[in-house]
Amino acid sequence: MPRPADWHENFIKCGYWWPTANTSRSAAAQLRDFLSAGEPPPFLGFGSIVASEPDFLAEVARRTGRRTLVQGTGEFSETDVLGIGPEPDEWLFPQAEAVVHHAGAGTTAAGLRAGTLAVPVPIFTDRPFWAAQLHCLGAGTAPFPFKNLTVGSLTEAVNEAVGNEQCRQSATWLSARLAAEEDRSIAVATFLEQYRPSR
Numbered sequence: 001m002p003r004p005a006d007w008h009e010n011f012i013k014c015g016y017w018w019p020t021a022n023t024s025r026s027a028a029a030q031l032r033d034f035l036s037a038g039e040p041p042p043f044l045g046f047g048s049i050v051a052s053e054p055d056f057l058a059e060v061a062r063r064t065g066r067r068t069l070v071q072g073t074g075e076f077s078e079t080d081v082l083g084i085g086p087e088p089d090e091w092l093f094p095q096a097e098a099v100v101h102h103a104g105a106g107t108t109a110a111g112l113r114a115g116t117l118a119v120p121v122p123i124f125t126d127r128p129f130w131a132a133q134l135h136c137l138g139a140g141t142a143p144f145p146f147k148n149l150t151v152g153s154l155t156e157a158v159n160e161a162v163g164n165e166q167c168r169q170s171a172t173w174l175s176a177r178l179a180a181e182e183d184r185s186i187a188v189a190t191f192l193e194q195y196r197p198s199r
Helices: 031-034 055-064 087-093 104-116 127-137 149-160 166-181 187-194
Strands: 068-071 080-086 098-101 117-120
Touching: 031 080, 055 068, 055 080, 055 149, 068 127, 087 104, 098 149, 104 117, 104 127, 117 127, 117 149, 117 166, 166 187
Parallel strands: 068 080, 098 117
Antiparallel strands: none
């Protein structure tokens, strides 16, 4: 996106800063077994936003007819649905077929980096903006406003997303572009070295 015209001269546009990968972590055996037992599953979760009844996402997962991961419902296990606790997005998203999320800036970035197509469900603040950007870039379905959410409508959206090859290709392409960028924190470090506050 272009630099906003109303930004102060000392605001810099640097791109994403990625967290340092924790290569020593190991997911629970149940989650590892679920992921290895078949094709990558869709993932349903709203991260830090507690925006729905716990049973809502679990019921969506059951109705998709797909092996599905659900976060935010507590840990549970059914034949084709696994409820999980917190897991790092940078580890989990690359292993998902599609990701239903609230389109927060950090979650959106993690999905783009993973190359996983998104079903964005914006709730408030900056979420509608990032959801619209995902769709504009072709890496996500059309934003699905949270206020219009039903079990049936979200189930349909997940199933449509999984079969959207064009979205998948766009997400993969964007992931490769992000991976090719230089470390964007360098721009910040350079600025801080040169910056001298005015008096």
